[in-house]
Amino acid sequence: MIYIDPPRWPAHNTVFSHLVSDTSLDELHSFAADAGIAFRAFDLDHYDVPARRYRDLVARGAVEVDGGTLVRLLIRSGLRIKARERSASLVHPLLTRWEALLPGNRELGAELLNRWGEPDRRYHDRRHLLAVLEAVELLWDGPPPRPLLLAAWFHDAVYRGAPDDEGQSARLAAALLAEAGVPVPEIRDVQRLVLVTAGHDPAAGDPAGQVLCDADLAVLAREPAAYARYVSDVRREYRHLDDAEFASGRRRVVRGLLALEPIFSTAAARERWEEPARRNLESELAAAAGNPAGNPGADSGKAGRKP
Incomplete structure (x- = not known):
């Protein structure tokens, strides 16, 4: 399953959401590629996506969750990258x-x-x-x-x-x-x-x-x-x-x-x-x-x- 949190993370004169999978990075990369998200937006265990893409990604099937839930899902999946990484x-x-x-x-x-x-x-x-x-x-x-x-x-x-x-x-x-x-x-x-x-x-x-x-x-x-x-x-x-x-x-x-x-x-x-x-x-x-x-x-x- 693909999940996305609300766009609340400021950078580069906009705010960003995090796009993750709780299943595999292959699933995440496939979803991102189909949505036209460049691979350079990938950051080890998630994609950073600008606010303007949020509704489109939800329409494509990304499940809306709050930031805390998204992190817990990522940890539970085993795909979370630790801070030292x-x-x-x-x-x-x-x-x-x-x-x-x-x-x-x-x-x-x-x-x-x-x-x-x-x-x-x-x-x-x-x-x-x-x-x-x-x-x-x-x-x-x-x-x-x-x-x-x-x-x-x-x-x-x-x-x-x-x-x-x-x-x-x-x-x-x-x-x-x-x-x-x-x-x-x-x-x-x-x-x-x-x-x-x-x-x-x-x-x-x-x-x-x-x-x-x-x-x-x-x-x-x-x-x-x-x-x-x-x-x-x-x-x-x-x-x-x-x-x-x-x-x-x-x-x-x-x-x-x-x-x-x-x-x-x-x-x-x-x-x-x-x-x-x-x-x-x-x-x-x-x-x-x-x-x-x-x-x-x-x-x-x-x-x-x-x-």
């Missing part, structure tokens, strides 16, 4: 982490969070930043060293889907951390670690590089539904590519990851994530084989050079 909800907790890491540099932390919150990002956003920071803390034995955490903050600070994203991120780290008074040896270590994430191939004697790369790849081991959302988010980051172009490249990336023996460099990551990551990648590749031109979980050499 919403990039906009993470500014305060991430800024708190930043201030503990580099006190007295709140503006620099805010600048980085603005970068991680750029509107074209759908996977490489603040959610990914928080996930990498938490994975680093999980994998490192004791408090992680500051250069490692700073590298996590900067590793996708520049993200355009271009071959030199990591190089630009490393250069940005050098410039901004120098202004913040971080010692040169630390800055060089941060730059080195950021560049290691380009190929996810850290040296055997580089524990910080191994942990950062494993943290960056931890998404591969998510539960199947969460993995599917990650793949869909990556596809949305490369919506300028057509399906066939995106799919062929993603297959190359997935095959490349499966060819790694092992995928993860640290023992802790291998124990936790190796098996589920391989299952997810193999399932994605099998699905792509059944739908080679349009599989939503596909990503180009450009589009999916990295997960």
Whole structure:
């Protein structure tokens, strides 16, 4: 069933309603497409629709409910996305982490969070930043060293889907951390670690590089539904590519990851994530084989050079 709440949420000089399904996202997407609602209006578990569409959507079959009922229905359905999965909800907790890491540099932390919150990002956003920071803390034995955490903050600070994203991120780290008074040896270590994430191939004697790369790849081991959302988010980051172009490249990336023996460099990551990551990648590749031109979980050499 499709539900809609009254248009009471202000933005962009109008007010918006929320359109949800209590059955499946497929049902929601199908209803929205039939109603001519652009996919860009989809926000993880609902569509934002302007007030002028409200009566039309009700006429098309959306059931009118109040906002509280709509949220309860969404929660009960299991489709509700938690706050930590919403990039906009993470500014305060991430800024708190930043201030503990580099006190007295709140503006620099805010600048980085603005970068991680750029509107074209759908996977490489603040959610990914928080996930990498938490994975680093999980994998490192004791408090992680500051250069490692700073590298996590900067590793996708520049993200355009271009071959030199990591190089630009490393250069940005050098410039901004120098202004913040971080010692040169630390800055060089941060730059080195950021560049290691380009190929996810850290040296055997580089524990910080191994942990950062494993943290960056931890998404591969998510539960199947969460993995599917990650793949869909990556596809949305490369919506300028057509399906066939995106799919062929993603297959190359997935095959490349499966060819790694092992995928993860640290023992802790291998124990936790190796098996589920391989299952997810193999399932994605099998699905792509059944739908080679349009599989939503596909990503180009450009589009999916990295997960």
